């Protein structure tokens with residue numbers, strides 16, 4: 001076991017930190033306050049090479065290891081969870097799903113554009129009556145000549161309103177339950193597909209696009225099927241394995257962002273004639289933040305390294321996501337209090353970190369679902 005980063009990994013981490021500080025940081029507050037998705041950032045993200053993540057260079061990707069992907073997500077998450085979330089959906093949830101399941105022709109058609117940020121991808125699983133229970137999909141794909149007709153509704157789909165390609169999961173054989181689900185690549189401008197912004201002001205990830213999608217007789221052909229017919233549940237899970245690593249890393253990033261901000265604040269803000277950081281009570285708060293950050297960073301990098309070594313890391317990913325998201329909420333909550341009244345306004349980033357951290361606890365398998373998966377694994381019930 002070697003806990004130091006290899007020079008190539010540290011170089012990648014520095015590149016991600018530079019991108020986050022130079023491109024994301026100056027725009028993060030405005031994106032949060034104005035709830036807008038910035039296409040200029042997308043072009044810069046694509047040009048940075050980071051969006052290509054683990055996609056092989058031969059397919060236009062960056063050829064990163066899973067460890068390097070996690071390091072990049074930590075650095076982006078330390079600055080802006082909306083863009084970290086975009087990267088997780090595009091590169092991991094969709095990119096890794098396509099790498100594992102798409103045909104060579106589909107990969108050639110989609111992955112170079114995905115890596116360059118020239119086409120936006122979305123992953124559409126959740127429905128009004130199918131959230132944690134992903135086997136209860138009401139969206140249906142019914143045979144129609146040599147293709148299918150898709151009908152149904154999807155909610156909270158990240159990138160759903162701006163995507164060029166949406167990976168839609170639909171029931172193709174209702175009697176077969178989760179062995180009767182298939183994945184279809186639907187064009188964002190497909191006839192019969194409409195999108196609208198998810199209602200209400202969102203707690204966090206305000207710089208991201210979250211859509212409600214309605215599919216009414218949307219046509220799909222065999223060329224749009226991703227992975228084998230009726231094996232869509234496995235296809236969905238193959239994306240989530242990687243997406244959850246991105247979320248765990250993002251949660252470590254939120255803690256890193258909070259830690260950096262709080263340490264600087266404790267060093268400079270003075271009360272009672274001393275720096276706040278001179279009060280032992282507040283040193284303990286910083287120590288607790290540091291310990292949570294280091295512990296969950298190691299869990300997350302272990303999950304990534306397990307996969308790089310060729311192992312099955314699903315358990316390690318669930319452990320990392322569960323621990324890191326809980327820790328992110330705790331540390332962001334502490335950071336808001338430590339900033340005093342400043343923490344209660346968007347002038348400081350810590351309030352945004354807290355709002356974003358709640359999202360990480362919910363998507364790609366809630367905290368309870370992760371603990372169920374962990375418990376099941378420990379008791380021997382997969």
Ligand SMILES: Cc1cc2nc3c(=O)[nH]c(=O)nc-3n(C[C@H](O)[C@H](O)[C@H](O)COP(=O)(O)OP(=O)(O)OC[C@H]3O[C@@H](n4cnc5c(N)ncnc54)[C@H](O)[C@@H]3O)c2cc1C
Nearest residue numbers: 123124125126131132156157158359362363364365366368
């Ligand atoms: C910001 C954001 C982005 C998202 N992006 C996407 C996306 O890109 N694509 C996509 O498909 N979906 C997306 N989602 C949806 C997300 O994946 C779901 O919200 C999540 O899976 C939970 O489903 P639900 O909201 O229906 O909650 P429910 O499943 O209704 O759960 C409600 C509560 O009950 C708990 N619960 C449920 N079942 C159990 C059980 N068996 N035991 C114990 N507790 C249980 C849950 O943990 C939760 O606390 C996104 C959501 C958010 C907030």
